[in-house]
Amino acid sequence: MTPAQVHSSLSQHKDRFLAELLEFLRIPSISADSAYKADVERAADWLIAKFQDLKMDRVEKHPTPGHPIVYAEKKGAPGAPTLLIYGHYDVQPPDPLNLWDSPPFEPVIKDEKIYARGACDDKGQVYMHVKAVELLLSAGELPCTVKFLVEGEEEVGSKHLEDFVRANKDLLAADFIVISDTSMIANDVPSITVGLRGLSYVEVEVTGPNRDLHSGVYGGAVDNPVNVLCEMIASLKDETGRITIPGFYDAVAELSASERDAMAKRPFDQDEYNHSLGIRAVRGESGYSTLERASIRPTLDVNGIWGGYIGEGAKTVLPSKAFAKISMRLVPDQIPDEITRLFADHFRKLAPPTVSVEVRPHHGGSPAVVSTETAGYRAAAKAMEDTFGKTPIPTREGGSIPIVALFQRVLGLDTVLMGFGLDSDAIHSPNEHYGLFNYYKGIETIPLFHQYFAELSRS
Numbered sequence: 001m002t003p004a005q006v007h008s009s010l011s012q013h014k015d016r017f018l019a020e021l022l023e024f025l026r027i028p029s030i031s032a033d034s035a036y037k038a039d040v041e042r043a044a045d046w047l048i049a050k051f052q053d054l055k056m057d058r059v060e061k062h063p064t065p066g067h068p069i070v071y072a073e074k075k076g077a078p079g080a081p082t083l084l085i086y087g088h089y090d091v092q093p094p095d096p097l098n099l100w101d102s103p104p105f106e107p108v109i110k111d112e113k114i115y116a117r118g119a120c121d122d123k124g125q126v127y128m129h130v131k132a133v134e135l136l137l138s139a140g141e142l143p144c145t146v147k148f149l150v151e152g153e154e155e156v157g158s159k160h161l162e163d164f165v166r167a168n169k170d171l172l173a174a175d176f177i178v179i180s181d182t183s184m185i186a187n188d189v190p191s192i193t194v195g196l197r198g199l200s201y202v203e204v205e206v207t208g209p210n211r212d213l214h215s216g217v218y219g220g221a222v223d224n225p226v227n228v229l230c231e232m233i234a235s236l237k238d239e240t241g242r243i244t245i246p247g248f249y250d251a252v253a254e255l256s257a258s259e260r261d262a263m264a265k266r267p268f269d270q271d272e273y274n275h276s277l278g279i280r281a282v283r284g285e286s287g288y289s290t291l292e293r294a295s296i297r298p299t300l301d302v303n304g305i306w307g308g309y310i311g312e313g314a315k316t317v318l319p320s321k322a323f324a325k326i327s328m329r330l331v332p333d334q335i336p337d338e339i340t341r342l343f344a345d346h347f348r349k350l351a352p353p354t355v356s357v358e359v360r361p362h363h364g365g366s367p368a369v370v371s372t373e374t375a376g377y378r379a380a381a382k383a384m385e386d387t388f389g390k391t392p393i394p395t396r397e398g399g400s401i402p403i404v405a406l407f408q409r410v411l412g413l414d415t416v417l418m419g420f421g422l423d424s425d426a427i428h429s430p431n432e433h434y435g436l437f438n439y440y441k442g443i444e445t446i447p448l449f450h451q452y453f454a455e456l457s458r459s
């Protein structure tokens, strides 16, 4: 298909392609909340039905101890290379619900955007691939054999995907992986993601006295676990914004001057950034720009903190316990388990003798960098050039997709991160949305990507 043929074929089906996505978005497939287990399964079944409609050669639901993995495969023309398309059909919890302008699982179109949980992350972006394959099929044989691997546990750490990948290396054998689960710089500044951060995530519990105490009777004499936790957390960064955990930076790969120059040339408006977030200024590690702080530098952030009385009014209480959930975003070549260990050792040492401390690790994930020199990257860049009229810029992003490093390790395969979202799409936040422009642009770009990939792999 020529770019013009793809464009006109898409224009005949736009309404139906949108209606189908809205149906998908109505299923509250919240993987983190066991109350939604049946809905997560329903989303898997919904996808399976769509693959069956396309008459794929193989359509399978693989149960796991958690949520099912959806697999679908369709053979391409003789000699066609194979693309493995990964994505996730689970979504983040929509809380806090009161901050949504419309219910998260009742999608609405407003200002040319689809508002719903999962609209961008990742149902909308996964479904672009399904519809792109439909367009290719309507024109004849597929230029690439396609294998879809769509999981339901990405937002909770992909706990069962690693075992599945290790146990199904033959099933998943491919020439390249493509994932649409990242952002572009802007709708008129296309980009392709070449770096993702990793993650180490821990929960800490600080225990003081054996019960909550009267803060008048005991306050001042008995150490307060919430105060202690705050002091401990505050000490994890110095005044330059550097993380103080010994050894934390040992493995961090510094970018070359030319890589940093290239990043600095990327269009970025600090004032607009501040304005869009409702902040007056940013703060971060000294010596690095905002874009660098949010992509090529590791972080340590409290994601939640609680303890003591948080109900209405004032209750005078000295709490027995304090808790926090802490994430550390990692960059090449930091190893998640190693960082978790460094954190735990340091955090236990920080505790004064008045309290005891427990550190519980949660899921983690490795950072990833992908090359711009691969057939997959070049095919994606060419396809985006056709549909955006501009060469995409390679960018590093701050979010994590741990499966990318796993695919490299277990399958020996490279990935192209051809995402069509925007940072402003409010993924994981209230009022998540996805532009109609972005949804349709993805469906239009992906068929061209398949064709260029087939061409480049033959040459």
Ligand code: BES
Residues within 6 Å of the ligand: 121, 122, 154, 155, 156, 157, 181, 182, 183, 196, 199, 363, 364, 365, 397, 398, 399, 400, 401, 402
């Ligand atoms: N799609 C995101 C990751 C992402 C978002 C990458 C924006 C680049 C730009 C993914 O669904 C996600 O939320 N990942 C988690 C990973 C975690 C659960 C292991 C994250 O980054 O917090």
Ligand code: MN
Residues within 6 Å of the ligand: 088, 121, 122, 154, 181
């Ligand atoms: Mn995602």
Ligand code: MN
Residues within 6 Å of the ligand: 092, 121, 155, 427, 428
């Ligand atoms: Mn996500």
